[in-house]
Amino acid sequence: MEKKKYKVPQGTVAIMIIFIILIIALWGSAYLTMLSRGVTITP
Amino acid sequence: MIHVDRSEKIYIIISVTLISVFFIALGISSFVYGFQVPVPEQRVDPRTIATPAPDNPFGEPGLRELVPGKKYEAYVLAQIWSFTPREIRVPAGSTVTFYVTSKDVQHGFRINETNVNMQIVPGEVSKLTITFDEPREYDFICHEYCGVGHQSMAGKIIVEP
Amino acid sequence: MFAREHKLTAWHLGVAMTALFIGGFFGPLQKLEYVGINLYTTLNKIGIASYYQGLTLHAVLNALVWTTFFIVGFFTYAITHSLDKELTHPKINIIGLIVMIVGLIMAAIPILLNLATVLFTFYPPMRANPFFYIGLVLVVVGSWVCGWGFYLTYIAWRKENPGVRTPLIALGSLITMVLWQIATLGVATELLVLVIPWSFGLVEGTDPQLARTFFWFTGHPLVYFWLLPAYVSWYGMLPKQAGGKLFSEPLARLVFWLFLALSVPVGLHHQYLDPGVPAGWKFLHALLTYSLFIPSMLTAFNVVASLEIGARDNGGTGLLSWVRALPWGDPSYAAQNLAMILFVFGGIGGLTNSSYNLNLAIHNTSWVPGHFHLTVGSAVTLTFFGIAYWLVPSLSGKPLWNRKVALVQTWTWFFGMLLMGNGLHILGLNFGMPRRTMIGAASYAADAWTPMLIEAAIGGIILGISGLLFYSNMVGTVFSKKRLEAPIEMPVAEPYESEPAPAWLDNWKPWLAVTVVLILVAYGPILVDMIANANMTSPGFKVW
Known part of the structure; x- marks a missing residue:
């Protein structure tokens, strides 16, 4: 393995952090929309 | 095994954690609280379903x-x-x-x-x-x-x- | 060398692009109808009877014909060049192409005669003319035959090169074809066993719930059949186009194997709101669909890291400003990078779709076409445009007609999809606007929908213009009198690390075994139960 030339892809890490935040925000908003609309089986 | 970059390893762990949390959230909201999808209720015959009958x-x-x-x-x-x-x-x-x-x-x-x-x-x-x-x-x-x-x-x- | 392969590729691409031209034509018309500009009364004069006949053409030609023909054509080129070996049995691939074209014509005639206005899902008991179904079967079977030609070539290559790792481009392409072959068993069973005998009147009734289950056995892996060729390009070619190297070649191979194993046993996530499927089976498929998140996330990291390597080698610096050092002036590159950005939103939407009870909020709303226009309509189609920008010059031996027009095309597609995708997602999630409905004529369309309907319509118009720019470039290139000075070769990305991938990432047997086991576990018991208790009570209906 050529350890020397190996660099941590810092920019990629930054972009992936943005990506994960987006996932949480967008998925979370759909999830909250569903929760706000009430249950669907007899309590 | 495959060599995986250290930052990518952490990223994979975060991803697995995230998807697990999401999955648990789905399970609890549906099976515990009752935000549930339709499940098999009854089978009927569409050819006679509109015909009035005491049990229909x-x-x-x-x-x-x-x-x-x-x-x-x-x-x-x-x-x-x-x-x-x-x-x-x-x-x-x-x-x-x-x-x-x-x-x-x-x-x-x-x-x-x-x-x-x-x-x-x-x-x-x-x-x-x-x-x-x-x-x-x-x-x-x-x-x-x-x-x-x-x-x-x-x-x-x-x-x- | 490769003269025959290039000719085959050109034929597939030609049919694919013709289909997208006709199918794509209806896209802007649908979005204009949404805002009250109904052009279908004019279209009646050229034989288009309804919005829904146009929608059937849009869906079948774009989602099934454009994709399948382009993919088989691209793979004919990519597999042979990647293995550096001509097709060993080119006649098989010629027969496959002919069967596909015959099937396409056979399915197209009933659609054009308004005898099959059933959309691309053709859910029974809506009943189309039998030749529509037979035509679809032939398109699929023809693509299988082309796959067999690839496998035989690969087997011959393997005998000549024992112990050598299969090149990544060839491996990814072959895995995609095998995935397709396994996946389409569902729709083939639906059509051959349930639908075709019933459409000829040989049996009285059919079971719509069972038919849906067979359909979605194929329907979800279908989307990976569309997507994985784009991954072949993103992993195998794009890093080279960006001046970089593939960050982790072994992980790229692992991703293709994971998609093979996990694509099929997830189809019930399209049926979360079906009445005839038990909750436990739906939830199992939710878990398996969620596991596809992992290869998707691996891809995001790996591809972006590969591009970062290229950008930094080209003098890019900073935490994020290296992005500017990417080759944005190359339309083939720009198209694929923009496709990836749209796929971020397509992917998150897909995660939402696979999220079990979240379907209560979005199932069958315009969220869904919003989603798949960002995936198959952007991640896939825009990537295929990017591929065409080097592949068509390579095949024709002529330079791309106009690079600037190509750049404008990629950016207009990007913004058009962004607007339309955003509009359709919001209309679906917030207002529950139904998908594939003639909204301009719907009484329940509310005033609150109007801003987003307008946004989507503007997006649709921009996409129509973008499509015309793409076709002007293709026609301009093919009919150009200029010749290329040096032939264009397929871009092949080198791995960042020189160590070859471990042998278990080049071994079909364990992965095929896992694939079969997962399908048996996820579908075996439920399908046996549904078949044993089949409810063959639905006669056919012509509802258009």
């Missing part, structure tokens, strides 16, 4: 009162390109269980801006329950393409004070 509620679709002002059942029959009944009136605060089936092709049943959303498949009865808290009107609409008149297939729920 779809022969005479409409609202049934179980506990006045509190608990109702609505039997809705879907066909091209209308629902029977077209209009349902219930008092605010009532819990309504919808039973919907089709006498011809596939349809959809969605009470807009609520969680009542079901695929309507001939031969099967789709069932979901909802509590209407506030007085207002809701559209219920067919969301599965069912032919050239599909866009006109809808009805109204009127929640009265």
